[in-house]
Amino acid sequence: xxxxKNFYIxxxxxxxxxxxxxxxxxxxxxxxxxEKSRYGTNKKGEPYYVYxxxxxxxxxCAKISWKVRAM
Numbered sequence: 001x002x003x004x005k006n007f008y009i010x011x012x013x014x015x016x017x018x019x020x021x022x023x024x025x026x027x028x029x030x031x032x033x034x035e036k037s038r039y040g041t042n043k044k045g046e047p048y049y050v051y052x053x054x055x056x057x058x059x060x061c062a063k064i065s066w067k068v069r070a071m
Contacts, residue, residue, distance in 0.1 A: 006032050009051060011066035030054040030071070 010028040014021060031051040036059065039049040046064050053060045 001052045004032065004034060006030065006054065008069045008071060009049075009062060009066055010061040010069075012064075029056075029060065031060070031068075 007030075008028055010026065010032045012024055013027050016025065016056045019054070024046055030053070032054055034052050037049075037051050041047055042063075048063045049066060050059055050061050052058075
């Protein structure tokens with residue numbers, strides 16, 4: 001993925017701000033891939049992607065399934 005490119009990312013979130021949600025939630029955020037962003041597989045074998053959230057000004061993690069669209 002190109003660094004410093006802005007995008008929209010959509011994924012199903014089971015937690016929000018460290019709190020587990022009863023029903024989970026499908027969210028879309030504005031993100032940026034930078035030098036601290038990374039992706040891989042965790043110890044459970046689940047894929048993940050860490051990106052910079054432009055709205056919250058913090059890093060977020062999408063797991064299992066996500067969709068990225070250009071801005």
